[in-house]
Amino acid sequence: MLSLEELASKAIERASKIGAQYADIRIEKSEGEGFLLENGKVEHIASGIDGGAGIRALVQGSWGFYATSKLAEENVVKATELAVKLAKTASIRVTEPIRLAEVKVVKDKDVVKVKKKLEDYPVEERVKLAKDCDSAMRKVSDRIHKTSIVIGSDKLLKIFHNTEGALINYDYSKCYIRLEAIAHEAGLTEVAGREEGGAGGIERITEPNVIEISETIAKKAHDLLKAPTPPAEKLPVIMDQDYVALLTHEILGHPSEADRVMGREAAWAGVAWWKGMLGQKVGSDLLNVSDDPRIEGGLGYYRYDDEGVPAEEKILIKNGVLTNHMHSRETAAIFGVKPNAGMRASSYRFMPLIRMSNTFIKPSDWTFEEMLEDVDRGVYVVGNKIPSIDMKRYNWQISAQWAFLVEKGELTKLLRDVTVAGVAPEFFISIDAVGKDFQIRPVPSCGKGDPMQGLHVGNGGPHIRGIATIQGAQGA
Amino acid sequence: MNMSEMHDACLEAMKIGKGLNLDEVEAYALEKEIITVRIVNSKIFESKGILDRGLAVRVVKNKAMGSVSATTLSADSLKEILKNASSSAQIRGPAEHWTSLPQQSKVKAVPKCWDKNLAELTVEEAINVAFKMLDSATNYSRKVSDVSGSLNVVRESVIITNSHGLDVEDKGTYIIGTITTEARDGSAASSGVGFGSSRTLTGFNADQIGVESADMAVKSLGAKKIGEGEYSIILTPFAISDLLAFVFASHFISKSYQDKVSCFYGKLGQKIADENLTIYDDPLVEGGLGSKSFDDEGVPTSKIPLIENGFFKKLLYDTFYASKDKVQTTGNALRVGGPIGRSYDPFPFPGPHNIFVKPSDYAVEELIKETKRGILVSRIWYTYPINPEKGDFSTTARSGNFLIENGEIKHPVGMMRIFDNLPRWLNNIGGIGQEVRQVMQWHALPTTVPIIKFENVKATPV
Numbered sequence A: 001m002l003s004l005e006e007l008a009s010k011a012i013e014r015a016s017k018i019g020a021q022y023a024d025i026r027i028e029k030s031e032g033e034g035f036l037l038e039n040g041k042v043e044h045i046a047s048g049i050d051g052g053a054g055i056r057a058l059v060q061g062s063w064g065f066y067a068t069s070k071l072a073e074e075n076v077v078k079a080t081e082l083a084v085k086l087a088k089t090a091s092i093r094v095t096e097p098i099r100l101a102e103v104k105v106v107k108d109k110d111v112v113k114v115k116k117k118l119e120d121y122p123v124e125e126r127v128k129l130a131k132d133c134d135s136a137m138r139k140v141s142d143r144i145h146k147t148s149i150v151i152g153s154d155k156l157l158k159i160f161h162n163t164e165g166a167l168i169n170y171d172y173s174k175c176y177i178r179l180e181a182i183a184h185e186a187g188l189t190e191v192a193g194r195e196e197g198g199a200g201g202i203e204r205i206t207e208p209n210v211i212e213i214s215e216t217i218a219k220k221a222h223d224l225l226k227a228p229t230p231p232a233e234k235l236p237v238i239m240d241q242d243y244v245a246l247l248t249h250e251i252l253g254h255p256s257e258a259d260r261v262m263g264r265e266a267a268w269a270g271v272a273w274w275k276g277m278l279g280q281k282v283g284s285d286l287l288n289v290s291d292d293p294r295i296e297g298g299l300g301y302y303r304y305d306d307e308g309v310p311a312e313e314k315i316l317i318k319n320g321v322l323t324n325h326m327h328s329r330e331t332a333a334i335f336g337v338k339p340n341a342g343m344r345a346s347s348y349r350f351m352p353l354i355r356m357s358n359t360f361i362k363p364s365d366w367t368f369e370e371m372l373e374d375v376d377r378g379v380y381v382v383g384n385k386i387p388s389i390d391m392k393r394y395n396w397q398i399s400a401q402w403a404f405l406v407e408k409g410e411l412t413k414l415l416r417d418v419t420v421a422g423v424a425p426e427f428f429i430s431i432d433a434v435g436k437d438f439q440i441r442p443v444p445s446c447g448k449g450d451p452m453q454g455l456h457v458g459n460g461g462p463h464i465r466g467i468a469t470i471q472g473a474q475g476a
Numbered sequence B: 001m002n003m004s005e006m007h008d009a010c011l012e013a014m015k016i017g018k019g020l021n022l023d024e025v026e027a028y029a030l031e032k033e034i035i036t037v038r039i040v041n042s043k044i045f046e047s048k049g050i051l052d053r054g055l056a057v058r059v060v061k062n063k064a065m066g067s068v069s070a071t072t073l074s075a076d077s078l079k080e081i082l083k084n085a086s087s088s089a090q091i092r093g094p095a096e097h098w099t100s101l102p103q104q105s106k107v108k109a110v111p112k113c114w115d116k117n118l119a120e121l122t123v124e125e126a127i128n129v130a131f132k133m134l135d136s137a138t139n140y141s142r143k144v145s146d147v148s149g150s151l152n153v154v155r156e157s158v159i160i161t162n163s164h165g166l167d168v169e170d171k172g173t174y175i176i177g178t179i180t181t182e183a184r185d186g187s188a189a190s191s192g193v194g195f196g197s198s199r200t201l202t203g204f205n206a207d208q209i210g211v212e213s214a215d216m217a218v219k220s221l222g223a224k225k226i227g228e229g230e231y232s233i234i235l236t237p238f239a240i241s242d243l244l245a246f247v248f249a250s251h252f253i254s255k256s257y258q259d260k261v262s263c264f265y266g267k268l269g270q271k272i273a274d275e276n277l278t279i280y281d282d283p284l285v286e287g288g289l290g291s292k293s294f295d296d297e298g299v300p301t302s303k304i305p306l307i308e309n310g311f312f313k314k315l316l317y318d319t320f321y322a323s324k325d326k327v328q329t330t331g332n333a334l335r336v337g338g339p340i341g342r343s344y345d346p347f348p349f350p351g352p353h354n355i356f357v358k359p360s361d362y363a364v365e366e367l368i369k370e371t372k373r374g375i376l377v378s379r380i381w382y383t384y385p386i387n388p389e390k391g392d393f394s395t396t397a398r399s400g401n402f403l404i405e406n407g408e409i410k411h412p413v414g415m416m417r418i419f420d421n422l423p424r425w426l427n428n429i430g431g432i433g434q435e436v437r438q439v440m441q442w443h444a445l446p447t448t449v450p451i452i453k454f455e456n457v458k459a460t461p462v
Helices: A004-017 A073-093 A123-138 A210-224 A241-256 A329-335 A368-373 A424-430 B003-019 B075-092 B123-138 B206-219 B237-252 B254-258 B319-324 B364-369 B422-426
Strands: A022-038 A041-059 A062-068 A107-111 A144-162 A167-185 A188-199 A233-239 A289-291 A314-318 A358-361 A377-389 A395-407 A410-415 A419-423 A439-448 A453-461 A464-471 B024-040 B043-061 B064-070 B144-162 B167-185 B188-198 B229-235 B279-281 B304-308 B355-357 B373-377 B379-387 B392-399 B402-405 B408-412 B416-421 B429-432 B437-440 B446-449 B452-461
Touching (some): A041 A073, A188 A377, A188 A395, A241 A358, A241 A453, A377 B392, A395 B416, B043 B075, B043 B123, B123 B144, B123 B167, B123 B206, B167 B206, B237 B446, B416 B422
Parallel strands (some): A041 B064, A358 A453
Antiparallel strands (some): A167 A188, A233 A464, A419 A464, B024 B043, B024 B144, B279 B304, B279 B355, B373 B402, B392 B416, B429 B452
């Protein structure tokens, strides 16, 4: 039986022999486990063992891809032949052949740093941790009628090999927890939740004080039952790191993907309002945005992307000026820039796409207290819930977990069901304070592509302040 | 591995379970091939496929359930899988409400859900279909500036066995195409969408998808901005499908109701919508995109009324959540797979198979004629339940928006944001169309829906 490296070489040799001008293969073996604990009892528990290979071939300037969930030599070779056939068939009308920007050929290992191995904290221990979180939530109030805690972890061994000779071995692991408290009274339901986790070992869920977080969210879910929902109003809004994480994800990260900028996602995830605006001002001088896969612990960690390109910090916006996008080797060639390692697939099943890794607003020098001091009347929003964004990522509305009214520099009243709406350039120009309290937060559900690829990423930043419109509940 | 080998693997899992003294064992095997052709910037950009095979196993011991999914199906692996599932069950501990995995029932294949021609469609033929979709949009008008979209061809075979003797097998084929067209005329720009889906090759019209998309884009050129205000909003089937999949469906799932996060919590049996509104989950429609004879734990499916003449009739259950409420499953266990069909997720979750909105008596022209001040909206976008427990949702009217005044379409209008509330909408229906279309949005749910008018909706220009 061939080793995985031998299998990868076999596929690449076959692809070259039957006409691929370029080909790459990702072979993966992964294991995952997770459970959902509700009201102190495990509701569902599952594990998964997955393995397969995805082969991408460039033939006569056209892409083909085929994946198999069987790692026998005959299946991988057949998949390789189908990838080449798909590319060749689609190439009959190619007028502008795909070109790939040159990159250094890398042979390396990419091993995620782990303080405490996943296997040293077995599921039984994790269930105990979840039960402690549950207790912390439910002791807050009898109006907490449901607690929900998900703990999951994944281990991935992956090989990337291509016809240029790149050979990269990946050894990744990650761990995450989702905490949620549901409060109900007199027909009103309020939910508060938070995620922790990242690339690494079990420390990603044990180092944050998840018990304290559990108490906080339960208290908030309870208190929200009595909180008013605000009327619509345009005013200064201070956003915490979790809200900034989703705002950055949706309104700064996604439109920075070069394929979107080029209109390639028009039929699915949308396009980018700042198409053609490289070098132009898109935000205030305080707005600095980067994407950096190398941040240890970030849920979007990697040192090489799924084209084998070494990761680097992508400076997307500098002092309010749009400077660069996230690129594949192909879009880098079109834009005439250096490839910056933006390509990822959620597994071997899928062809890589340009994706965020850890995308964030960079910190400045404000403290939270200084941001509050200046506000005569405003709102402080905490945590994120659900976004709704137009197809250009121009007009947006994102709900918060909870919010406070700010009056004369002080947090005065808890508010429920708060959404914040804005128009991207107006809001980004209005940013007049950027904090120093930087955090990368886990964002576990980024979707893109057809078929849809769900991916874990990291997003974040510090507290920021700008002008936006808040709105409250439309229903009860 | 062919299906008979997968069936053998399922039966082997039963044997191993017996050897491990487990109370119940379920094995679920799936083979699924997907061919996807992506069109971007008016060219075929990616042609891709996957042959995915896997097994999901659930075991029960002393009312405790554990589950595993795997792509490795050798005899040794099966033993490991069963042991892992068994260990998980021990960690889980008993679910006192648990009754039993389903018994064998008679299942009858839903007609027109599998097509030999589609199952055997070659790569070359699939790419030709995609070219047809592309060409029909590109050639529609010189004003067409950019075409993007995709064709997905899917074939799948599923086998479910359990230790109560349940042993069922089914297969399905699907073809789904979507095209987004951008049009340009001087400085004016617009977009349109066209779509088509079928379980059979002959039921799929590639040309119509491109034409529909390009026609909408061209007709939408010269959009004027209109003011914020209250309008009658007429949503076409493509837009209604978005609302049903992303805002409506979750509120009818038993778990949402048990958790009190359904915006209709406490209203089962009560009137929650306009009396003309009737919505079923109907997996028995011939050739329905979400039609299937049994659910993802082998229970025969049936037509389930969610809303009947405005009354909240039923919740959607699988066996697990039904046992919590001490009721029978409704046959709505789902392991949802992309871009459509099934997956081999380790355990199922309740949900709708094939949402069907009963048509009423309005022709589209009549709905428009009876509208004093409204907007016809053909595509809504990023429609999400922004405050889910309240039924609040936010969306943008993206494409094919036309102002209606005094019963006549006046001119195209630009994008609008709508931030509103589902219960309010369901009670403010101004008319339901007489024709239905089958729609499957991106990463959404199969639906069959008519055009619907909603009254007094606040819309804000973007």
